[in-house]
Amino acid sequence: MTFLFSFFSLDHCGSRLGTKTMLGRSLREVSAALKQGQITPTELCQKCLSLIKKTKFLNAYITVSEEVALKQAEESERRYKKGHSLGNLDGIPVAIKDNFSTSGIKTTCASNMLKDYIPPYNATVVQKLLDQGAILMGKTNLDEFAMGSGSTDGAFGPVKNPWSYSKQHKAKRKEKPHAESEDPDWLIAGGSSGGSAAAVSAFTCFAALGSDTGGSTRNPAAHCGVVGFKPSYGLVSRHGLIPLVNSMDVPGILTRCVDDAAIVLGVLAGHDPKDSTTVQDPFKPFTLPTLTDVSKLRVGIPKEYLVPELSREVQSLWSKAADLFESEGAKVIEVSLPHTSYSIVCYHVLCTAEVASNMARFDGLEYGHRCNIDLSTEAMYAATRREGFNDVVRGRILSGNYFLLKENYENYFVKAQKVRRLIANDFVNVFNSGVDVLLTPTTLGEAVPYKEFIKEDNRTRSAQDDIFTQAANMAGLPAVSVPVALSNQGLPVGLQLIGPAFSDQQLLTVARWFEKQIHFPVIQLQEIMDDFSSVSENEKLPSISLKQ
Amino acid sequence: MWARVARLGRWALVGGHRAFATEVCRGGGRVTAEVIAHLERLALVDFGSREAVARLEKAIAFAERLHAVDTERVEPLESVLEDRCLYLRPDNVVEGNCVEEILQNSHRVVEEYFVAPPGMCCAKYFNSELRPEEESWWCVKAL
Known part of the structure; x- marks a missing residue:
């Protein structure tokens, strides 16, 4: 077996701090810099704010909470001066997907329905970040109510993938250079947490919250070249996350390396009395152990994930990653998840049904958009919902109501719940057979240009794009997408690791080991960030890693 | 691994195609005007266009694929936490x-x-x- 990986460590979580500017560092590194007084929280916050302004065209943020951020940074600064910092997150700029409630800050779900909605309370995960001294930079863009896989279907316009403007992609882009207009054929960021992924990828914050119902954290993470982690269902509170599918939603974490995701998870995880679906097992924040020996590890490769739609490049990288595990002594085993091909259709029915129920709360009466029609309450409801929701949301509400009709309930909804059990059991069987972790692609291919993406409708797109990510939500399993290499187009490709329920720590430990072997290259956005040239020395080395 | 992937390729071609092929819905996939009116009433959302109705018909046709799965004696799964006690907080105003x-x-x-x-x-x-x-x-x- 040929060994295809180099072992230079120059990834985000690597060393060589001297050559990196502050914004290019990992969360842990910048936290150390804050503790050592190399930079103050206010300076760091201002750097991020100025980069947010420079990258405004990415449309990653719906709301930039500049004033709040600067005030929080000041408070953090005072704590550092007194030597009472709150921990690793104190003074760290973070961004929050705009479907998490933030007290006093607009929370829109990228919908006209909530475009002026200001929640009176914080989501538990937001409160936990703030309690640790994190600085809230703003609320990030998404598909309306998180329904989508491109971050193209929001009321405030699509998110542009920062890699569209990277040196790596520009050098490899197929199109003729003379056709370069003001805005080239930019690529989608993936979704629905595309704003969060773009924000982390473009260095405007060190971590961001996404949400993950069918892959909404992992999909944009793969397309934007960042780490996207979906925790086990029940580990992290959903209180204050505006629900899409209650039985599958989980808050997701987007960071530039696995270690940072573990830090954030340590802050977020644990029982919440306000969310009865969080488990009561005590959770202790962990430091990821350094894995040196993977010879005891059993890695499963689900054969059903090799679908014809999978791009050759991704397939080849997947295969090479399996070889890497094998060559390092891990046991790589082909496994079967026989009900995989029904996962998308099962999700389709359960999702629309729960959406139909969840979206009933938006009636114009208590909060959100209200139309001007006052003929009757129902007329007001109906017109409000027509004006407030986009086609995708309305379509899912109608489909969901159809599947929930008395005469259809058993046939579709209960049937889908039964299929869901079969899908969940597939995973139970595989993990019971001794497999520790599954290795799969995250997406079928690299990010596509916006113009290509919008040729298909949202449902078709979501059905295709969620194909590898969505079963983990059905079964409530932890899963993480790790960026592994650049495609021939100079665009990031991610691979996914899935673990048994509540094996989050073990999963991240393996993911960190994997990440250390592959050194995904740092995005080069020099033209946007003039003070970023020093990161570019990484440019040659990583190309030897997972290359074709 | 290479051999493995090649082997998988053939296998998945059979299974995968099933997942993406279009299928004809039972009963022609047409939704009647009564059902449409009923849904609009229940959902408090109007279809607004013929395309929206077509989208529903496609969504139903897609869902039909579930019926290819044998779920005899399978219990529906409502929550992945079904084996755990649901936590109820004390009924006190806090x-x-x-x-x-x-x-x-x-x-x-x-x-x-x-x-x-x-x-x-x-x-x-x-x-x-x-x-x-x-x-x-x-x-x-x-x-």
Whole structure:
């Protein structure tokens, strides 16, 4: 077996701090810099704010909470001066997907329905970040109510993938250079947490919250070249996350390396009395152990994930990653998840049904958009919902109501719940057979240009794009997408690791080991960030890693 | 691994195609006008266009694939946490006194009430020509 990986460590979580500017560092590194007084929280916050302004065209943020951020940074600064910092997150700029409630800050779900909605309370995960001294930079863009896989279907316009403007992609882009207009054929960021992924990828914050119902954290993470982690269902509170599918939603974490995701998870995880679906097992924040020996590890490769739609490049990288595990002594085993091909259709029915129920709360009466029609309450409801929701949301509400009709309930909804059990059991069987972790692609291919993406409708797109990510939500399993290499187009490709329920720590430990072997290259956005040239020395080395 | 992938390729071609092929829905996939009216009433969302109806028909046709799975003697899975006790917090008031904050997001309030237009029972609520009889009555909903 040929060994295809180099072992230079120059990834985000690597060393060589001297050559990196502050914004290019990992969360842990910048936290150390804050503790050592190399930079103050206010300076760091201002750097991020100025980069947010420079990258405004990415449309990653719906709301930039500049004033709040600067005030929080000041408070953090005072704590550092007194030597009472709150921990690793104190003074760290973070961004929050705009479907998490933030007290006093607009929370829109990228919908006209909530475009002026200001929640009176914080989501538990937001409160936990703030309690640790994190600085809230703003609320990030998404598909309306998180329904989508491109971050193209929001009321405030699509998110542009920062890699569209990277040196790596520009050098490899197929199109003729003379056709370069003001805005080239930019690529989608993936979704629905595309704003969060773009924000982390473009260095405007060190971590961001996404949400993950069918892959909404992992999909944009793969397309934007960042780490996207979906925790086990029940580990992290959903209180204050505006629900899409209650039985599958989980808050997701987007960071530039696995270690940072573990830090954030340590802050977020644990029982919440306000969310009865969080488990009561005590959770202790962990430091990821350094894995040196993977010879005891059993890695499963689900054969059903090799679908014809999978791009050759991704397939080849997947295969090479399996070889890497094998060559390092891990046991790589082909496994079967026989009900995989029904996962998308099962999700389709359960999702629309729960959406139909969840979206009933938006009636114009208590909060959100209200139309001007006052003929009757129902007329007001109906017109409000027509004006407030986009086609995708309305379509899912109608489909969901159809599947929930008395005469259809058993046939579709209960049937889908039964299929869901079969899908969940597939995973139970595989993990019971001794497999520790599954290795799969995250997406079928690299990010596509916006113009290509919008040729298909949202449902078709979501059905295709969620194909590898969505079963983990059905079964409530932890899963993480790790960026592994650049495609021939100079665009990031991610691979996914899935673990048994509540094996989050073990999963991240393996993911960190994997990440250390592959050194995904740092995005080069020099033209946007003039003070970023020093990161570019990484440019040659990583190309030897997972290359074709 | 290479051999493995090649082997998988053939296998998945069979399974994978099933997942993406279009299929003809049972009964031709047409949704009747009655069902459409009923759904609009239940969902309080109107279809608005022929395309929206076509989208529903496609969604139903897609869902038909579930019937290819044998679920005999399989119990529905409602929550992945079904084996755990559901936590219920003590039924004590721990928060409150936030009427002002809650009301500030409503477009129309009177004192501590949300205000709704008159009449809930209007069969053709989408039809703006129909006016409810008791025009002067406005519904109020206590917080």
